[in-house]
Amino acid sequence: MTSIKRMLADAAGHDSITSKVYIRSAKSGKVTKIVREIYLRTDIPCSSRLCRVCLLNAPVDSSNRSRPFVLSEKPAGTTVYPQGHYLMPDTNIFLQCMDAIEHKSAFYDVIVLQTVLEEVKNRSLPLYNRLVSLTKSDEKRFYVFHNEFRQETHVRRGQEESINDRNDRAIRVACKWYQKHIEQAAASSGIRAPAVVMLSNDKDNLAKASAEGLDCIDLQNYVKGLKNSDELLDMISSSLQDQERKANRGDNIYPEYFSISKMNTGVRNGTLHQGTFHTSTYNSLEGIVGVPTFDKHLLVTGLENMNRAVDGDLVVVELLPQDQWKRQSDKLVDQDTLTKNENADVDEVEAIVTERERRALVDEAKRIQRSQDESQKVQPTAKIVGVVKRNWRSYVGHIDPGSVNRAKSGGQQVVFFRPLDKKIPKIRVFTRQATQLLGQRIVVNIDSWDRTSRFPVGHFVRALGELETKEAETEALLLEWDVQYRPFPKAVLDCLPSEGHDWRVPEDKSHPGWHKRTDLRDLLICSIDPPGCQDIDDALHARLLPNGNYEVGVHIADVSNFVRPSNAMDSEAAQRGTTVYLVDKRIDMLPPLLGTDLCSLKPYVERYAFSVLWEMTPEAKIVNTIFTKSVIKSREAFAYKAAQMRIDDKSQTDPLTEGMRILLMLSKKLRQARMDAGALNLASPEVKVQMESETSDPASIEVKELLETNSLVEEFMLCANISVARKIYEAFPQTAMLRRHGAPPATNFDDLRSQLRARKNLDLHVESSKALADSLDACVDPQEPYFNTLVRIIATRCMVPAEYFSSGTQAYPEFRHYGLATDIYTHFTSPIRRYSDLAAHRQLAAAIDYEPLDESLYNKDKMDAVVKNLNVRHRNAQFAGRASVEYYVGQALKNKSTEEEGFVAKIFSNGFVVFVPRFGIEGTIRLESTKTFDADEYVLELEDGRKIVLFEKVRVRVDVVKEQATGRRKTELTLA
């Protein structure tokens, strides 16, 4: 028998193939060794416009095109490298200085090594995405060089060599190769070669590099050679800046985190628990962690137990012994009162618990012991032992003027940054521009939070403008809620129809646009929207059929006809997720050409639509449903009020008005059926800010009015959404884009129920949405009509938010929409302003065989990613909208002090929360001293004998003051 002899001897001839061996250990503890082939090549270009050799060998794709070269032939110079230079940063530079690198004034002609790119990807996905978008943009000239795949620059890991050392060596080898290569290229064209500069902060690596004759420099020295070095230096992560200081720091304030393996084992054994940490809105020394093993949230009190966790972080907690369990605090505590006199620069003698805090905690413990029904209200407490994933982002806020040393004009100093979001602690920021930044709205990133530092440390990113200017505040708000507000890039605008505003529905019915489209132009269709609406998503019609039934049609803008799957416009829309409505501004999901013109179902013009046609009995039972793409011509665009007037006007008997009356009649029946099924009628305090038309300053505030026509449109939209949800779920059981609303856990209502019991002798039944709806209806106080609305507002806050999901990720019973009391639901009716609707459109189009479904909509993983983003965007858009209203309410009430009627919505031992219906605002009133507080009866007695009682009316004075903490004008309530 002969043996198969080959391999090593044979492979020697193939020095273009090597293999990568790595070990992968799974979470389950299994370890796998993986060997992968790597093909080394010589045709990877250097991408410098100086080089002719690479240009000749540049690889081409199937249509024989090659990429244009990126790096300019005359890169910028610095004082150190006057001949010009290409930059080659190492991984840490990207991880720590991305903000500076993105700056417009510097960091051009950068070579991003594949080694570095992969390391960045493993360390931080958001930073990786930012780096990738830099390499894609043309202006910054970033080039990804695949050094691992180029024969000359591939580096094999030596024995006993750590991965980091190997990667550092790979960077040096690549740098060396580039240096030689560029020199040769420059020599052949007779120019002085630009330097290839390795940028690193690793002293070891720098020393080795200069020993090898490479151009290398550390970041500080590099940036000092640039023009606006002060600004750029501020943008560099503080972890780089005070490396030396860190070494001689004082005592550790916070307990050390557990190691990852210890946390993993603990979570697996059930001795530790993992969950998301949320800081309390009312008390900055307290937070909760929801974990699956407990019904109740775990309470985390005190900074030491919170152990450097920031709101939103994914943390691991350890339960405290039962004798340390507590009630949720009924005190208002805010950072301000605790840390008023602290100096940002002092970090040697900071004790973890300041005297003031300690007193607050002791007070509380005492009070708890006095309380009677301890066992009922006590909550398990826990301490945080590790952070699995940080939820740090960019924070918008301003510099605390008290922390700035004005006398010190030049040089670096440490200041406190106050984020707008009160749940975020103050951030220490090193800056050289402290005095310039005072009074500005600025953006800051957190870099780290060491055990030795009481506050997290961050760095300056950019300034938005003066505090309280409209532009700066709007931008701040958008940034704070991560709303993508930049103008649409060119790639997106290129996807628009070339005809622009002149686009028309083709006249010729043989045009491909008419393919499988029904001609519904003769139907009397109209749209009903809020006044001034430009992006009209939906239109309706109804008519009597000969058999006595009604034909009802809902026509939705056919956005999927213009936005093709997976092109640049689609990706941008998927990224934005939703249109964001602010008081004075709309941030569109789609370019305005589509949103307000071509897709918008404007009156008197023909438009493409996606229609849902039902045959309904006079009792509003659906007999038959048809889905079809169509062409419609809307006869009129009504505002809610105008539609209402038209219907109410008996003298109007034209077919269009008759159709609207049919719609109204049917919608009432639909609504009744829905209410009977247990749909909830919840309330949220909605107000509208009226703007003065000329100055666009906010003039007055109105509570939103609800007309019958509002609910007319709503009912048919719900009906269409439900019909579509059934259809797409039937066609795509695994990936249908649906929306669910989970039933809230009964414990969410505990507080509200005990409050209602104690105060009003009422109870809520929370077993089902029907029971809840009925018991909410019963929550009335004959003397106080507003009481019912107040309870509804509070009940709304006990709900879990509705969410998008793809049907494969949940079992059918979980599809239920609790609030609407329907077994299945989706969003279909607003594709201009919501991406989920666009996805539903595509799925419905495929379900009716209009066109094949794009791969992204039947791929589970991709759907999950889309859905996840949509949920985040949707929530952020809501918050941004609310914040905008809040800001403008503040502006409208500026300089107008009024006394208003409010209702007590929540009560603490040293204050209470008041809700003022007229302005839809809510405010906390803190009291310096109180006489007695009855926690079981929810009664607070003041020094002057007045009693503050939960749910009761109270007169308050509404003022607008500039809030110290956020630098934003805000309404402040005081007892009248």
Add this chain to the structure above:
Amino acid sequence: MEGLRNDGRRWNELRRIHCQLSTSGSSADGSAYVEQGFTKVLCTVTGPAEPGSRQRGRSDGATVVCEVYFAAFSGTDRIKRGRNDKKVQELQTAVQKTFASVILTHLLARSEIAISLHVLSQDGGTLAACINATTLALIDAGIPMADYVCACTAGQPAIGLGGGSGGGDDDEPDPYLDVNYLEESDIPSLTVATVGGGEKVAVVSMESRVRIERLEAMLAVGISGCARVREIMDKEVRRYGKEKLDGTGE
């Protein structure tokens, strides 16, 4: 990654192919060993021989039987695949059907040709490697065939490598030739085998879903890959034949 796949290849590049004939010497009538990347397959062929005692063989031609064995260590995870494993059975049927149609069975009436395949390592394209190994082993055994049967895989990435200048989003991304294990688990792919490296397709097999418009491009890329596989195999057969004829072999 721009212009490069995860192992450094471009869209239209094959992996390293190594093949060898007569690896099992005298213990079988024909044998071959094929490596495509890290996919390694050993094939032995017995026959034409008298069929086993049970069957009597077809009077009009030879019967082809095939058995596939997966080594437990061949994949990333250690999995033992039994005789009734679905994947094993599918592979057996695919190889058996292909070669029953390509072998000139009418010349070998009442005989049996037994193909046995050992998959030693899997790194994507197992079926293709099995077909290629079988072709070589059959040649080694001297069994008359119409032509080489050469197989190759092609995959369809969702996002292009962006090797081109415009890289416009309306362009369909280029299909990948000869997918490795990582690509195979990530993107839809098909295996295609042609007879004689031309356009005569003997096998097409696909286990994932792909948009129908993309299929044609994938097939075209796969077929061109088959032609290149044929060249490599043909070169090895000629080298081996020459070595034998020169008597320089053992």
